[in-house]
Amino acid sequence: MNMLSLQHFPIYSVMVLFLGAFLVVVFGHNKVVRHSIALLATCASMLFMMALIKPVMLDGGIIAYWMGNRVPAGGYAIGIAMEVDAMSLFFGVLISTAVFVACIYSIQYMSHDDNVPQYYTLFLMLAGGVMGMVLTGDLFNMFIMVEILTFAAVALTAFRNTVTGALEAAFKYLVVGSIGSTCILAGTIVLYAQMHTLNLAQLSALIPDHFTTATKLAFALLYIGFSTKAFLVPFHPLAADAHGAAPASISLIISGVLTKCGIYGIIRLTYFLFQSMNLGTTQFLLVFVGSVSMFVCVTMALAQHDFKRLLAFHSISQIGYVLTAVGLSTALGLSAGVYHAMNHTIFKGLLFLAAGAVLHETGTTDLGKLGGLSKKMPHTTVLFLIGAAAISGIPPFNGFASKWMIYQATYQKAVESGNIGFLLVTIVALVTSTLTLASFVKVTQSVFFGQLPKELENVKEVPFGMRFAMGILALLCIATGLFPNLVTRYLTEPAATAVFHVGAYINAAMGSGYAETAMINPPLAAEPAFIESGIWSPISWLCLLMIALLAITVVALSGKYDKVSLGDVSDTKYQLFYGGEANFASQVGSDDMFWGFKYNWRHYFSFMHELHSGVVNDYALWAVVALALAILYAFIVM
């Protein structure tokens, strides 16, 4: 498979999805046909991406594919390009796997709903839009793909319009989402007016020399546009409403994939187009927004009492982690951020699918009404616990590996740059990780353990298809957690180095040597050093844990540890101890958990309560204010 034939794979993987969407519209009314088309399309696009890993990631090649073979003539790129380097391929692979798993899950998950064909068309449109945005090499093409995915996501959020608040959430998402898209469009137009080209490679060659106020305005517009897509701080309440109402497989796509497109857009914007990451100001912007969204969203999650809204706020706080790591612009920071983006898609997907399973069985995701589901749904509980342990960074799982790299990156950056701000970021990151653990303990206790309420008596385990999808994600969670060095060497480090080799990116598109001629100071192509100060090999730790656990269980079983006495509730001996009272249903309410913490932060929480009013014009106002601030920041400080 030489380079030439591989050239077409990116466009194949995008077009397959759009073709699938079209076919589902035509033949979609028959269930089997519809499911097979959807599965085939998503699986094909994933295989195309997987095929590209070897050439692009390992051998460091960059595919530049010109639509209609309109190669750049006379130094100007006219045609539309699809450029796939290690960074975009990394996101491509991540997105295609997440979409494939979501498709498997939604087959049984959507069986109860009506007009399912429309669901699959929107689903495949969304998938196609996302793949297109990540693989494209053309700024305007990126805008179009963003438009497609935004509208598909809005339509899918409102798919179950009977759910209370679904339409309102979709409307909010539509309003602020379109503000974001228009910002991207405005930015593209300003850039096109300045640089007379839309090709990302040529833009990143020309912009660094024309750093005029107009390009700064474009930077601000594009930055705000992409951060709306990534639901960063000023736009995070959208995510909570959107996830609250959307079906679980769509929540997986929104939180696992859409936010990554926003991050991908910001990386392209700051590292490639404007190459401004060496400026202290852009680093400060990204790290500040990242850590603020990290902390705000985790504290908001603690105050939630709906399962999906809690997960939504968590996905924004994890995106805050990714953005902080990316904003450090050190090699270790970028690879940690990208690694955490991958892990986040995996464990957040798992958690959303678990929430979907709970909703599918019990019909509600209100933490107050649930309880004791572990007896009825043991597999979902185990899968949920793996996801919860992964997100809160418990050692053997993948969350820990990437978070640990992020702490090291921030602390190293603090030591190198000597300014204590980054130290504060490390501390905020560590505290946020414990707060994430706290909110997942809250969910575990109020959904899966504790007392089983009467009306959930006849809850059964989730059908196999959904458990299979969750199983894949759980296995991925454990795999990426146990072999961090493998993942970093083959996946994240190539992606990080690709970001630092902007010159290679430009030459691949515009023909070799173009970067050196067109730019005054050609981009640095220094080999990024991935020094890690700490040593941690999860495999040997896990073996030790297994040996110790084995030894202890052998000793325990020989001491007749499992000779336990079991009985049913009728015998008072096996009833719970209520201080002598008879057995009555009493469950620790989900919102009076962690009373001590909330009491000490009560002013903060009441302030946050008023801020998140839920009124769409407040959010639109925030979006515009954030845009204004970004523009001010770009003009004055940049």
Place this chain on the structure above:
Amino acid sequence: MDFPFLKEAVNGLFSKSSCDMYPVKPAEAAPRYRGRIVYHPDKCINCMMCERVCSGNAITHTIEKTEEGDRVTRTFYLGSCTFCATCADFCNHGAIEFTGDYHMVATKEEDLMVTGTFIKKPPVKKAAPPKPAAPAAPKAEEKPEVKAEEKPAEAAPAIQPRDDGKPVQDASKCVYCTICARKCPAGALTVDRAAKTWTLDEDLCVGCGTCAEACPKKCIII
């Protein structure tokens, strides 16, 4: 940042513990500690006052008729006793005594039962004196005929106590204030101030002696 008991804690560490090591070193109860009951059946006259005043009604007795009198076995159930010692106070014959022994731990019910038996000789039954027509006469003639043979007559014809433990009234000193009638727990005495009569109903009277004690003029002898 003040730690109130830090000084006491530290020098507590180096000083002898204030524990008097009970199981190793035996501990004496306080001098007048009301512990286990000791019952002296011989002193008891089965007046059943203790049973009546016991708040925990821990005292029970059984009577069997035997030829030389009725065998009374009285049991004190320590498991139901409040150790208030009212019974000891009321027992003017000192049959109930509270010792200082506080070891009242038992695995079986019986260990907490304190019992004692004695034979109570029946009172000497004589022909029931005819119901006194005139109040004054019967008490006068009844007394000398009973007492005549044992006691040599003293200077003033002193009233001799009757042998069956029932009270006798010395008409000369009695002012018929009716305190004895009101005090008698069994209601055996009727005193009529106007008619100046003092009659005793022998069946009801248990010979407890409360009337003798209560009489201001000390004219009742038992």
Place this chain on the structure above:
Amino acid sequence: MTLILEALRYLVYVLIFPGFLFCFLTGLLLCGIDRKLVARMQKRVGPPILQPFYDFFKLCGKETIIPAAASKTTFLLAPLVGLAALVVIQLFIPVFRFSAFSNVADIIVILYLLLIPALSVILGGAASGSPYAGVGLSREMVTILSCELPLVLVLLAVGKTVGQALGLGLCFSLTRIVEYQMEYGSLILKLSMLPAAAAFLLIIPGETGNHPFDAAEAETEICEGPLAEYSGAPLGVYKLSHAIKILTMTSLFVALFFGGVGRGLENLVMLLGVTGGLAGALIFLLEILVLFLFCVVLTFLCISVVHAVTARLRIEQLFKYYWTVVTGLALISLVLAWYGL
């Protein structure tokens, strides 16, 4: 052949020396000494030193009741996982010169590994389904939350000081910290490290859930919190892991702040003129003994005295105390370390 020897060596590490048996004995011994000291401070005679052993074996003999509302496997498995994780943490903490697996982990990892035993209590409590356990695990989580911030600051301060001295920016590896202390003297002697040591001392009772900070397992208010439904062997395993946690935290303190003592021992052995293989063994034994003595003194200082003198804090007082006083101490040392004092 060497592979078998290697495997055997690892097995001995896990099961005997710094592993299960050592933790079991020293942990329970420390707990016994702590209870005895607290009693003596209250002018009581106090239980015999081996009382925790009796408690543990009695609990092994008791019947294990599983309430009908509990989910059985998590209920039984949670204590074992907590104990196993604690034993593994103990492997990473170097005993002055000797370190079993210390090249595998560093202090941030240990910070996260310390979460697993606390999580096993939380999971066990959640699995038992009792409302007392629900309140207990919510308090336990707030206790973890409050101990996490100051512990992070202390570890960052130590990492910064040692890293700066060794010239590689930051150093989180425990072995290198101990070696640094061997050459340049214990960290406790440096001015900037004193507030960090004080903060760490105040964290130990919170992290192990000892008296003033045991709102999570308050036997009077919420019937031993998460352990309310546990009886028999699982309860024994929880009490054992509570005891081992005291050992882990105190030996971590010794490794972080008293590393230089190892050099003193070596000089002592050199002074005695013992050489060759015997010296190595002697140093090894001396190290264990000195570590145990340090642990006893530290247990007395930061657990027993505080237990005998203070009353239990409410949960929000505990949180406020940790996030203001102890974090302040840790911040002072971090800032001092930052500016290279």
Place this chain on the structure above:
Amino acid sequence: MFKKLIKESTGKSPWLFHINAGSCNGCDIELVSVLTPRYDAERLGFQLTGSPRHADIVVVTGPVTAQSLDRVLRTISQVPEPRCIVTMGSCPQSGNVFRGSYAIAGPLSKYVHVDVDVAGCTPKPEAVIDGLVLATKILEEKRGQMK
């Protein structure tokens, strides 16, 4: 060897759980005074626990009022085997001064096999210690007979 070790340590570390079945609190404060420095039952291994699941010896005080009857019986049933039931004071043994009242559900021995009675209307702390030591001996035998 292991079973013998368990048997001995069962006698050496008895944990108490105190049930107040309507007592006048005379016996309750006397029971707690047993743990104070002067009598210090902890040197024999006694410890007051918070939940019946942790208990070996259940100390019942008070005349088992009608209201508290089923709660007392339920709590006692939740104590794991080998367990001892000690009644402290005269009330649980016979209802003492309250016997015969409509509110009393009768002596505890009517419902549960009581192992040790400590008589006395507020028995002396030394008597309580005797009772508890006797209970630990019974506990050890029960542990011996268990499988």
